[in-house]
Amino acid sequence: MPSDMDPSIANPLEQLTLDQLRARTSMKWTTFPADVLPLWVAEMDVLLAEPVVARVYEAIAAGDTGYPSGRAYARALQSFAADRWGWRDFDVERTAIVPDVMLGIVEALRLITTPGDAVVVCPPVYPPFYAFVTHADRKVIEAPLGPDGRLDMETLRAAFASAEHVSAGTVLLLANPHNPTGTVHTRAELMSVAALAKSFGVRVVSDEIHAPLVLSGAEFVPYLTIPGAKDAFALHSASKAWNLAGLKAALLVAGPNAVDDLHRLPEEVSHGPSHVGVLAHTAAFEEGRPWLDALLRGLDTNRALLADLVAERLPGLALMWPEATYLAWLDCRSLGLPTTPAPTAAPVVSDIAGPAQLFLDQARVALSSGHVFGSGGAGFVRINFATSSTILRDAVDRMAAAVSGLETP
Known part of the structure; x- marks a missing residue:
């Protein structure tokens, strides 16, 4: 444990409500309509560390x-x-x-x-x-x-x-x-x-x-x-x-x-x-190291929560356990959806296809589409789990409903 760790610092990921986040004007919160939960671009749902x-x-x-x-x-x-x-x-x-x-x-x-x-x-x-x-x-x-x-x-x-x-x-x-x-x-x-x-x-x-x-x-x-x-x-x-x-x-x-x-x-x-x-x-x-330690504890918690939610609510999909970052790589190829081939030129980060399109259209959850990450990415999505547990649970519940809809005759 780092010597400057302060366990009394609150989890930075649990300090903001959805309404407060929707008031932000950055790319994460303005690219999609207000009914979409944005778990795509690498912005965290946190307040800044006080020393910063x-x-x-x-x-x-x-x-x-x-x-x-x-x-x-x-x-x-x-x-x-x-x-x-x-x-x-x-x-x-x-x-x-x-x-x-x-x-x-x-x-x-x-x-x-x-x-x-x-x-x-x-x-x-x-x-x-x-x-x-x-x-x-x-x-x-x-x-x-x-x-x-x-x-x-x-x-x-x-x-x-x-x-x-x-x-x-x-x-x-x-x-x-x-x-x-x-x-x-x-x-x-x-x-x-x-x-x-x-x-x-x-x-x-x-x-x-x-x-x-x-x-x-x-x-x-x-x-x-x-x-x-x-x-x-x-x-x-x-x-x-x-x-x-x-x-x-x-x-x-x-x-x-x-x-x-x-x-x-x-x-x-x-x-x-x-x-x-x-x-x-x-x-x-x-x-800002004590704040970072509090963040890392929160990310550890969310990583485990996301893994549990995927196993419980999206059992046909496979989550690669992230050892670092607040980004998780989810294999959705079992859904059998059409995917966009890997790019031969510069991909556009906001391009959406395959399972990411399904989750945006049917679940109103914005994820990063795997095909823009190059060869081997088609059929995957990237999830930003640097958010509150409430938003994370809501997002996976919505995604599960969308996948269930695929299975409905």
């Missing part, structure tokens, strides 16, 4: 709303990484502030690849991987996860070999932890990835935005702590763990052998993050 609120209020009251500066964000992450993940050689001098994780990924790709080079992804995977890589004029090559939702080294090897024929410089874009399956890659798996990448001359860029959200029973391993990962990059942010998507800021972290690449990062990239966002993220890593 205080830091933002102080900045606004003081008119401290200029351009970002300094290393406070990196030092806050350094302390958090040492305490939570045992990352003792994190060097703040090997970091750069970037607008957000995906834009940081694009900037890393621009540093170590050229237009037309290959970027390997492991679907089903976060849809913006396709969109941003494609828009950056790089070629996506898929190395699908295994049936167990884990990295498949032989498939990865084949993808690296294929990339050699079309690319002068190949990158593996890794989701660590993995979205949408919630898989937490083990140290042994990451060591195998690093060894394989080195043998093919592949560079790794690791998206670690969900790293603070590893749930009980699993342990996060930063990719840059793996032997053989010295030329890699990692992206970190408080965005997902503290619900700060609207306050843009992230950190690009270079391995020791990637420092020369990092030094070529254009200076104007650091102008993209919000200064207030940087302050908020810094406060989260510095002072």
